[in-house]
Amino acid sequence: MRVEEAVGRQIARLRAQRGLSLTELGEALGHFLDKPWSRQAVHQAERGRRAFTAAELTALALVLDTSVPALFRAEDQQIELPGRAVPPEEYRGILLNREGDAPLDGVEELIVALHDIGRVLSRPALARLARIGRAADELD
Template identity: 50%
Template sequence: MKIEEVIGVNVARLRDGKEMSQSQLGEALSEHLGKSWSRQAVSAAEKGRRAFTAADLLGLARTLEVSVPSLFLLTDWRASKSVEVAEGVAIKADEYRDLVLHDSDYRSAFKAMTQAGVQELTQTMLRMKTDHLKAGDEIDGLLGTLLRVSKVVELISESDEEGIRKSLAGLNASSHALHEAQQSADQE
Protein backbone atom coordinates (compact mmCIF):
# COMPACT_ATOMS: atom_id res chain seq x y z
CA MET A 1 0.00 0.00 0.00
CA LYS A 2 1.33 3.45 -0.89
CA ILE A 3 1.76 6.05 1.85
CA GLU A 4 -0.72 8.33 0.03
CA GLU A 5 -3.30 5.52 0.18
CA VAL A 6 -2.72 5.09 3.92
CA ILE A 7 -3.34 8.80 4.44
CA GLY A 8 -6.33 8.76 2.07
CA VAL A 9 -8.01 5.87 3.91
CA ASN A 10 -7.63 7.78 7.17
CA VAL A 11 -8.96 11.03 5.69
CA ALA A 12 -12.05 9.19 4.38
CA ARG A 13 -12.57 7.37 7.69
CA LEU A 14 -12.21 10.53 9.75
CA ARG A 15 -14.40 12.56 7.39
CA ASP A 16 -17.12 9.88 7.54
CA GLY A 17 -16.83 9.86 11.33
CA LYS A 18 -17.58 13.59 11.34
CA GLU A 19 -20.47 13.02 8.92
CA MET A 20 -18.96 15.46 6.43
CA SER A 21 -19.33 15.21 2.67
CA GLN A 22 -16.25 15.51 0.49
CA SER A 23 -17.43 18.97 -0.55
CA GLN A 24 -17.84 20.03 3.08
CA LEU A 25 -14.32 18.87 3.94
CA GLY A 26 -12.93 20.70 0.90
CA GLU A 27 -14.63 23.93 1.99
CA ALA A 28 -13.57 23.51 5.64
CA LEU A 29 -9.92 23.17 4.58
CA SER A 30 -9.94 26.79 3.38
CA GLU A 31 -9.83 27.98 7.00
CA HIS A 32 -6.50 26.21 7.56
CA LEU A 33 -4.95 26.26 4.07
CA GLY A 34 -6.14 29.62 2.75
CA LYS A 35 -7.95 27.92 -0.13
CA SER A 36 -10.56 25.20 -0.40
CA TRP A 37 -10.24 21.86 -2.15
CA SER A 38 -12.82 20.75 -4.70
CA ARG A 39 -14.84 17.62 -4.08
CA GLN A 40 -12.74 15.96 -6.80
CA ALA A 41 -9.50 16.92 -5.00
CA VAL A 42 -10.81 15.41 -1.75
CA SER A 43 -11.88 12.27 -3.63
CA ALA A 44 -8.43 11.96 -5.23
CA ALA A 45 -6.79 12.41 -1.82
CA GLU A 46 -9.01 9.73 -0.25
CA LYS A 47 -8.10 7.29 -3.04
CA GLY A 48 -4.38 7.93 -2.55
CA ARG A 49 -4.05 9.67 -5.90
CA ARG A 50 -2.70 12.92 -4.50
CA ALA A 51 0.64 13.83 -2.96
CA PHE A 52 0.36 15.69 0.34
CA THR A 53 2.45 18.67 1.40
CA ALA A 54 3.26 19.30 5.06
CA ALA A 55 0.73 22.15 4.94
CA ASP A 56 -1.93 19.77 3.56
CA LEU A 57 -1.32 17.31 6.41
CA LEU A 58 -1.52 20.04 9.05
CA GLY A 59 -4.66 21.49 7.44
CA LEU A 60 -6.32 18.08 7.29
CA ALA A 61 -5.38 17.30 10.90
CA ARG A 62 -6.73 20.64 12.14
CA THR A 63 -9.91 20.38 10.08
CA LEU A 64 -10.58 16.78 11.16
CA GLU A 65 -9.50 17.58 14.76
CA VAL A 66 -6.87 14.84 15.00
CA SER A 67 -3.10 14.67 15.31
CA VAL A 68 -0.95 14.49 12.18
CA PRO A 69 0.27 10.96 13.14
CA SER A 70 -3.37 9.83 13.14
CA LEU A 71 -3.37 10.40 9.39
CA PHE A 72 -0.55 7.86 9.01
CA LEU A 73 -2.09 4.95 10.96
CA LEU A 74 -2.53 1.67 9.12
CA THR A 75 -6.10 0.64 9.88
CA ASP A 76 -5.39 -3.06 9.40
CA TRP A 77 -1.84 -3.97 10.45
CA ARG A 78 -2.35 -7.65 9.69
CA ALA A 79 -3.37 -7.13 6.06
CA SER A 80 -0.61 -4.65 5.24
CA LYS A 81 2.81 -6.19 4.73
CA SER A 82 4.56 -2.97 3.78
CA VAL A 83 4.08 0.70 3.00
CA GLU A 84 5.54 2.11 -0.20
CA VAL A 85 7.07 5.52 0.56
CA ALA A 86 8.57 6.12 -2.90
CA GLU A 87 8.70 4.32 -6.22
CA GLY A 88 10.31 0.96 -5.41
CA VAL A 89 11.03 1.88 -1.76
CA ALA A 90 8.90 0.12 0.83
CA ILE A 91 9.03 -0.18 4.61
CA LYS A 92 7.81 -3.34 6.32
CA ALA A 93 4.53 -2.76 8.17
CA ASP A 94 6.09 -3.49 11.58
CA GLU A 95 8.88 -0.97 11.06
CA TYR A 96 6.37 1.57 9.71
CA ARG A 97 4.18 1.05 12.77
CA ASP A 98 7.17 1.60 15.07
CA LEU A 99 8.06 4.82 13.25
CA VAL A 100 4.50 6.15 13.40
CA LEU A 101 3.83 4.90 16.92
CA HIS A 102 7.02 6.10 18.55
CA ASP A 103 7.48 4.67 22.07
CA SER A 104 7.03 8.04 23.75
CA ASP A 105 3.62 8.41 22.10
CA TYR A 106 2.57 4.76 22.45
CA ARG A 107 -0.44 5.25 24.72
CA SER A 108 -1.98 8.17 22.83
CA ALA A 109 -1.35 6.45 19.50
CA PHE A 110 -2.90 3.24 20.80
CA LYS A 111 -5.96 5.20 21.89
CA ALA A 112 -6.14 6.82 18.44
CA MET A 113 -5.92 3.38 16.80
CA THR A 114 -8.61 2.08 19.14
CA GLN A 115 -10.87 5.02 18.31
CA ALA A 116 -10.22 4.39 14.61
CA GLY A 117 -11.23 0.75 15.14
CA VAL A 118 -14.41 1.77 16.97
CA GLN A 119 -15.28 4.20 14.18
CA GLU A 120 -14.63 1.55 11.55
CA LEU A 121 -16.78 -0.99 13.41
CA THR A 122 -19.57 1.54 13.80
CA GLN A 123 -19.46 2.38 10.09
CA THR A 124 -19.51 -1.32 9.22
CA MET A 125 -22.59 -1.82 11.41
CA LEU A 126 -24.36 1.10 9.75
CA ARG A 127 -23.51 -0.22 6.26
CA MET A 128 -24.80 -3.66 7.19
CA LYS A 129 -28.02 -2.22 8.56
CA THR A 130 -28.48 0.13 5.61
CA ASP A 131 -27.99 -2.67 3.10
CA HIS A 132 -30.54 -4.80 4.98
CA LEU A 133 -28.17 -7.75 5.22
CA LYS A 134 -29.33 -10.82 7.05
CA ALA A 135 -26.53 -10.21 9.49
CA GLY A 136 -27.92 -10.72 12.98
CA ASP A 137 -24.93 -12.83 14.04
CA GLU A 138 -22.43 -10.44 12.47
CA ILE A 139 -24.03 -7.43 14.18
CA ASP A 140 -23.89 -9.31 17.49
CA GLY A 141 -20.21 -10.00 16.79
CA LEU A 142 -19.59 -6.33 16.06
CA LEU A 143 -21.31 -5.29 19.27
CA GLY A 144 -19.20 -7.78 21.22
CA THR A 145 -16.06 -6.40 19.59
CA LEU A 146 -17.12 -2.85 20.46
CA LEU A 147 -17.55 -3.90 24.08
CA ARG A 148 -14.06 -5.47 24.09
CA VAL A 149 -12.57 -2.30 22.60
CA SER A 150 -14.25 -0.23 25.31
CA LYS A 151 -12.75 -2.53 27.95
CA VAL A 152 -9.26 -2.16 26.42
CA VAL A 153 -9.59 1.64 26.49
CA GLU A 154 -10.70 1.45 30.13
CA LEU A 155 -7.73 -0.77 31.01
CA ILE A 156 -5.32 1.57 29.24
CA SER A 157 -6.46 4.45 31.39
CA GLU A 158 -5.87 2.22 34.43
CA SER A 159 -2.42 1.14 33.10
CA ASP A 160 -3.21 -2.54 33.67
CA GLU A 161 -0.61 -4.16 31.37
CA GLU A 162 -1.76 -7.78 31.94
CA GLY A 163 -5.41 -6.84 31.49
CA ILE A 164 -4.51 -5.00 28.28
CA ARG A 165 -2.70 -8.06 26.90
CA LYS A 166 -5.65 -10.35 27.67
CA SER A 167 -8.18 -7.90 26.23
CA LEU A 168 -6.11 -7.39 23.09
CA ALA A 169 -5.91 -11.15 22.58
CA GLY A 170 -9.71 -11.35 22.85
CA LEU A 171 -10.10 -8.35 20.55
CA ASN A 172 -7.79 -9.90 17.93
CA ALA A 173 -9.75 -13.16 18.04
CA SER A 174 -13.03 -11.28 17.76
CA SER A 175 -11.71 -9.15 14.91
CA HIS A 176 -10.52 -12.26 13.05
CA ALA A 177 -13.93 -13.94 13.44
CA LEU A 178 -15.69 -10.78 12.29
CA HIS A 179 -13.42 -10.54 9.24
CA GLU A 180 -14.27 -14.13 8.28
CA ALA A 181 -17.99 -13.49 8.78
CA GLN A 182 -17.81 -10.41 6.55
CA GLN A 183 -15.99 -12.36 3.85
CA SER A 184 -18.64 -15.06 3.86
CA ALA A 185 -21.41 -12.40 3.77
CA ASP A 186 -19.68 -10.68 0.84
CA GLN A 187 -19.55 -14.00 -1.05
CA GLU A 188 -23.31 -14.44 -0.70
Protein backbone atom coordinates in the same frame (compact mmCIF):
# COMPACT_ATOMS: atom_id res chain seq x y z
CA MET B 1 0.11 0.19 -0.62
CA ARG B 2 1.67 3.60 -1.20
CA VAL B 3 1.82 5.93 1.81
CA GLU B 4 -0.44 8.40 -0.04
CA GLU B 5 -3.08 5.67 -0.30
CA ALA B 6 -2.85 4.98 3.44
CA VAL B 7 -3.39 8.68 4.18
CA GLY B 8 -6.21 8.84 1.65
CA ARG B 9 -8.02 5.91 3.25
CA GLN B 10 -7.83 7.58 6.65
CA ILE B 11 -9.15 10.86 5.20
CA ALA B 12 -12.09 9.02 3.61
CA ARG B 13 -12.82 7.04 6.79
CA LEU B 14 -12.68 10.08 9.06
CA ARG B 15 -14.70 12.24 6.66
CA ALA B 16 -17.44 9.60 6.57
CA GLN B 17 -17.39 9.24 10.38
CA ARG B 18 -17.79 13.00 10.72
CA GLY B 19 -20.66 13.03 8.22
CA LEU B 20 -18.91 15.47 5.89
CA SER B 21 -19.41 15.52 2.15
CA LEU B 22 -16.44 15.91 -0.19
CA THR B 23 -17.44 19.54 -0.73
CA GLU B 24 -17.85 20.25 3.00
CA LEU B 25 -14.40 18.86 3.78
CA GLY B 26 -12.88 20.93 0.97
CA GLU B 27 -14.57 24.10 2.23
CA ALA B 28 -13.49 23.44 5.82
CA LEU B 29 -9.88 23.03 4.66
CA GLY B 30 -10.14 26.50 3.12
CA HIS B 31 -10.34 27.99 6.63
CA PHE B 32 -6.75 26.84 7.26
CA LEU B 33 -5.26 26.95 3.77
CA ASP B 34 -5.10 29.77 1.22
CA LYS B 35 -8.18 28.47 -0.54
CA PRO B 36 -10.66 25.60 -0.20
CA TRP B 37 -10.11 22.28 -1.91
CA SER B 38 -12.50 21.38 -4.68
CA ARG B 39 -14.67 18.28 -4.43
CA GLN B 40 -12.35 16.68 -7.01
CA ALA B 41 -9.23 17.51 -4.98
CA VAL B 42 -10.70 15.81 -1.90
CA HIS B 43 -11.69 12.82 -4.03
CA GLN B 44 -8.14 12.54 -5.44
CA ALA B 45 -6.67 12.80 -1.92
CA GLU B 46 -8.95 10.01 -0.68
CA ARG B 47 -7.87 7.80 -3.57
CA GLY B 48 -4.17 8.34 -2.79
CA ARG B 49 -3.59 10.21 -6.03
CA ARG B 50 -1.84 13.23 -4.56
CA ALA B 51 1.02 14.10 -2.24
CA PHE B 52 0.41 16.30 0.79
CA THR B 53 2.26 19.30 2.16
CA ALA B 54 2.85 19.66 5.88
CA ALA B 55 0.30 22.49 5.93
CA GLU B 56 -2.31 20.30 4.22
CA LEU B 57 -1.75 17.43 6.66
CA THR B 58 -2.06 19.83 9.57
CA ALA B 59 -5.28 21.32 8.15
CA LEU B 60 -6.70 17.84 7.53
CA ALA B 61 -5.95 16.82 11.12
CA LEU B 62 -7.61 19.98 12.44
CA VAL B 63 -10.72 19.66 10.28
CA LEU B 64 -11.09 15.90 10.90
CA ASP B 65 -10.40 16.31 14.65
CA THR B 66 -7.50 13.87 14.71
CA SER B 67 -3.72 13.90 14.86
CA VAL B 68 -1.30 14.01 11.96
CA PRO B 69 0.18 10.57 12.86
CA ALA B 70 -3.34 9.10 12.87
CA LEU B 71 -3.69 10.14 9.22
CA PHE B 72 -0.80 7.81 8.37
CA ARG B 73 -2.25 4.67 9.95
CA ALA B 74 -2.48 1.60 7.74
CA GLU B 75 -4.22 -1.66 8.49
CA ASP B 76 -1.35 -4.17 8.74
CA GLN B 77 -0.19 -3.59 5.20
CA GLN B 78 3.25 -3.08 3.79
CA ILE B 79 3.85 0.55 2.86
CA GLU B 80 5.66 1.31 -0.36
CA LEU B 81 8.06 4.23 -0.31
CA PRO B 82 10.04 5.29 -3.38
CA GLY B 83 13.22 3.58 -2.11
CA ARG B 84 11.78 0.38 -0.63
CA ALA B 85 8.76 -1.23 0.95
CA VAL B 86 8.40 -0.96 4.74
CA PRO B 87 6.90 -3.90 6.68
CA PRO B 88 3.79 -3.16 8.78
CA GLU B 89 5.61 -3.48 12.13
CA GLU B 90 8.35 -1.05 11.12
CA TYR B 91 5.79 1.37 9.66
CA ARG B 92 3.73 1.35 12.88
CA GLY B 93 6.94 1.92 14.84
CA ILE B 94 7.76 5.13 12.98
CA LEU B 95 4.30 6.50 13.79
CA LEU B 96 4.87 6.08 17.52
CA ASN B 97 7.05 8.40 19.54
CA ARG B 98 10.36 6.62 20.17
CA GLU B 99 11.79 9.17 22.60
CA GLY B 100 11.73 7.70 26.11
CA ASP B 101 11.61 11.09 27.79
CA ALA B 102 8.86 12.55 25.61
CA PRO B 103 5.74 13.52 27.57
CA LEU B 104 3.36 11.86 25.08
CA ASP B 105 5.23 8.54 24.93
CA GLY B 106 2.68 5.73 24.76
CA VAL B 107 -0.32 7.99 24.16
CA GLU B 108 -0.31 7.20 20.45
CA GLU B 109 -0.48 3.45 21.21
CA LEU B 110 -3.42 4.09 23.53
CA ILE B 111 -5.22 6.09 20.83
CA VAL B 112 -4.78 3.26 18.32
CA ALA B 113 -6.02 0.72 20.88
CA LEU B 114 -9.06 2.86 21.75
CA HIS B 115 -9.88 3.22 18.05
CA ASP B 116 -9.74 -0.57 17.65
CA ILE B 117 -11.92 -1.09 20.73
CA GLY B 118 -14.40 1.48 19.42
CA ARG B 119 -14.60 -0.36 16.10
CA VAL B 120 -15.37 -3.64 17.88
CA LEU B 121 -17.93 -2.05 20.20
CA SER B 122 -19.74 -0.40 17.29
CA ARG B 123 -20.74 -3.77 15.84
CA PRO B 124 -24.55 -4.10 15.84
CA ALA B 125 -24.63 -7.24 17.99
CA LEU B 126 -22.47 -5.66 20.68
CA ALA B 127 -24.52 -2.46 20.57
CA ARG B 128 -27.66 -4.53 21.25
CA LEU B 129 -25.93 -6.28 24.15
CA ALA B 130 -24.92 -2.91 25.60
CA ARG B 131 -28.54 -1.70 25.40
CA ILE B 132 -29.73 -4.89 27.09
CA GLY B 133 -27.12 -4.41 29.81
CA ARG B 134 -28.22 -0.81 30.42
CA ALA B 135 -31.87 -1.90 30.58
CA ALA B 136 -30.96 -4.61 33.10
CA ASP B 137 -29.10 -2.04 35.22
CA GLU B 138 -32.17 0.18 35.25
CA LEU B 139 -34.28 -2.68 36.60
CA ASP B 140 -31.98 -3.19 39.60
